[in-house]
Amino acid sequence: MKQAEFESRYSPEWQRFAAWLKAREHQRKAPDLTDENRYQDSEIPGAYRRLCTHFALAQDRHYSPSLTDELHALVMRGHQALYGAQSPVRQRLVYFLFADFPRLVRQEWRLVLLATVLFFGPLLSLITVLQWFPDTVYLVLSPREISQIQEMYNPSNQKLGMRDSDTNVAMFGFYIWNNVRIGFQTYASGLLFCLGTLFFLLFNGVHIGTVAGYLTHIGYGEPLWSFVAGHSAMELMAIVISGAAGIRLGLALIAPGTLSRKAALVVNGRQSVGLMFGAAFMFAVAALIEAFWSPLKLSDPTPKYVVGAFMWLLVLMWLLFSGQRRGT
Numbered sequence: 001m002k003q004a005e006f007e008s009r010y011s012p013e014w015q016r017f018a019a020w021l022k023a024r025e026h027q028r029k030a031p032d033l034t035d036e037n038r039y040q041d042s043e044i045p046g047a048y049r050r051l052c053t054h055f056a057l058a059q060d061r062h063y064s065p066s067l068t069d070e071l072h073a074l075v076m077r078g079h080q081a082l083y084g085a086q087s088p089v090r091q092r093l094v095y096f097l098f099a100d101f102p103r104l105v106r107q108e109w110r111l112v113l114l115a116t117v118l119f120f121g122p123l124l125s126l127i128t129v130l131q132w133f134p135d136t137v138y139l140v141l142s143p144r145e146i147s148q149i150q151e152m153y154n155p156s157n158q159k160l161g162m163r164d165s166d167t168n169v170a171m172f173g174f175y176i177w178n179n180v181r182i183g184f185q186t187y188a189s190g191l192l193f194c195l196g197t198l199f200f201l202l203f204n205g206v207h208i209g210t211v212a213g214y215l216t217h218i219g220y221g222e223p224l225w226s227f228v229a230g231h232s233a234m235e236l237m238a239i240v241i242s243g244a245a246g247i248r249l250g251l252a253l254i255a256p257g258t259l260s261r262k263a264a265l266v267v268n269g270r271q272s273v274g275l276m277f278g279a280a281f282m283f284a285v286a287a288l289i290e291a292f293w294s295p296l297k298l299s300d301p302t303p304k305y306v307v308g309a310f311m312w313l314l315v316l317m318w319l320l321f322s323g324q325r326r327g328t
Helices: 003-025 041-060 065-083 088-107 109-132 134-139 143-152 168-191 195-217 221-228 232-254 261-292 302-321
Strands: none
Touching (some): 041 065, 065 261, 088 302, 109 134, 109 232, 134 143, 134 195, 168 232, 195 221, 232 302
């Protein structure tokens, strides 16, 4: 169905719902509705479900951004009117994080899977290779970098992953900046026809895998793994999702389909920005954990491994199942 026909058929229903919303928000009768067109209470849930369906169809068929934005605004206002007792901003943020974002990740599962392979492939491979060929570390890290990571993860260090002069608050700021830098460069470089995103996924996988493999080989495995256990799920999956968002951005230039490259960039950009908003939240949570929990040095690291396993389970359950709708 063409967009003009779609709008012609359903716009009276959208206008009716918008008039009801306006009246609901101002706690009065809708002046734009006659008595015969005014909703009965039992009709409102069905009208809202149809609106959600129309919004989903508009997105799926790549109708104009102005139409999808208009329908999205109606959907959000309708959800607030029907279900929300919180402030609109807080309501929308919670709904995005626990419904829209995980649904978007699942919708883009092919790109997420590709980014996962590109990132975790070299990471896991180098951890394995360095156990047998430790000199490989010099192909990736400079002697100065090797010295720095040895200092940070030395078993005698009182703060895991930190120097004694570092503070938790200062490290939180550093981790936020570092995570934002990694996520943004992985995402934005997708505009180079995906090449930049592919490079940064591979580069970060190689770098992290080299560090982890080398430290494990020289006997610093327990300080390293007990440090990264708690925040690794949020941080590493955020890198993967940033990569998927960057690939989505680049595909608008490589394969715009029936749209112009400019129009495809607008459509893909909106979808990729949604992924990046969610990834930014994950980076922030990872930085918080990395600054205040990960550096703790316990006599028995088991609790840190338990927390790490729980975080991986939580993140995977969130991305795979949160926000599922009946019948989907």
